[in-house]
Amino acid sequence: MFDLPSAELHLHIEGTLEPELIFDLAARNGVDLPYAGLQDLKDRYEFTDLQSFLDLYYSNMQVLRTEADFADMTRAYLRRAAAAGVRHAEIMMDPQAHLVRGVALETCVNGVASALADSEAEFGISTGLIAAFLRDRPAEEALEVLEALLAMDAPIIGIGLDSAEVGHPPSGFTAVYERARQAGLRRIAHAGEEGPPEYVREALDLLGVERIDHGIRCLEDDALVRRLVVEQVPLTVCPLSNVRLRAVDTLKDHPLPAMLERGLNVCVNSDDPAYFGGYVDDNFRQLEQTFGFSADQLATLAANSIRSSFIDGGRRDALLAEVAEWRSAQR
Numbered sequence: 001m002f003d004l005p006s007a008e009l010h011l012h013i014e015g016t017l018e019p020e021l022i023f024d025l026a027a028r029n030g031v032d033l034p035y036a037g038l039q040d041l042k043d044r045y046e047f048t049d050l051q052s053f054l055d056l057y058y059s060n061m062q063v064l065r066t067e068a069d070f071a072d073m074t075r076a077y078l079r080r081a082a083a084a085g086v087r088h089a090e091i092m093m094d095p096q097a098h099l100v101r102g103v104a105l106e107t108c109v110n111g112v113a114s115a116l117a118d119s120e121a122e123f124g125i126s127t128g129l130i131a132a133f134l135r136d137r138p139a140e141e142a143l144e145v146l147e148a149l150l151a152m153d154a155p156i157i158g159i160g161l162d163s164a165e166v167g168h169p170p171s172g173f174t175a176v177y178e179r180a181r182q183a184g185l186r187r188i189a190h191a192g193e194e195g196p197p198e199y200v201r202e203a204l205d206l207l208g209v210e211r212i213d214h215g216i217r218c219l220e221d222d223a224l225v226r227r228l229v230v231e232q233v234p235l236t237v238c239p240l241s242n243v244r245l246r247a248v249d250t251l252k253d254h255p256l257p258a259m260l261e262r263g264l265n266v267c268v269n270s271d272d273p274a275y276f277g278g279y280v281d282d283n284f285r286q287l288e289q290t291f292g293f294s295a296d297q298l299a300t301l302a303a304n305s306i307r308s309s310f311i312d313g314g315r316r317d318a319l320l321a322e323v324a325e326w327r328s329a330q331r
């Protein structure tokens, strides 16, 4: 049990599909997996870049067929996140990844949402659901899916942008983000994970995003860093993900300490924990071991996550008080 209370703001629910659950769901649904066994699948969790991970991530989604599958996956994440100290989670899902394989929007949205509805009572975790659009598919398709989500009154708080970044700049998605703004949705986007600092600027200026997922490549552009510091734009950093997808060589080379030093508003997240070797507690523990982060620094990262979330006032204050209590208990 890891007891630092935090908010997880960068989490792809499909990236929480553990190998064992992949096999269980395949058996339940009669899906023939292209792996010799569990170990063969686990042996494939060696990635050279974002695309090499995405290929496996999308392929494994074939086991998700029914509402119950989506609900079971989501409940398993929430149970594990509770043990990691997560008290609030803003969870992305990739509806297009399911639509293209013939799974209805209602099936994936209602399945995830049904588990989220019980989360506070069952796991003590408040939640929000974010529909992420795949930037390597046409923006027109994203807009159609957004319209369908609005038409079905899907319980989403916002939209995001993910999948293969390089060659798919935010500028292609202005109409989607404008529609989301009109509909009163919160807006976030992945930028500066593998893509250049310019994508971070575009996400802010052209899409009007309130948070940047990853954003680590902002450090290559001093003027951008100064702006992100002045505006205190939240950057949802995912250290173990960056190591596993080779954005950095080792955790020691991760820019998180430099980002904190520069005054950027950073928090720690797990991204796709089933694939990257750890949940948010594993990220915190490894940061502590690698950089010798103090309890005070860990509490600052946790407080940043809560302040950067889209939770409403009362709960936000209560969670910030929990972090303050944790901080003083460490002294």
Ligand SMILES: Nc1ncnc2[nH]cnc12
Binding pocket: 012, 015, 050, 057, 162, 163, 164, 190, 193, 241, 271, 272
């Ligand atoms: N780290 C990541 N970057 C972009 N798209 C993703 N989809 C799931 N995880 C992702």
Ligand SMILES: [Zn+2]
Binding pocket: 010, 011, 012, 162, 190, 213, 271
């Ligand atoms: Zn991500």
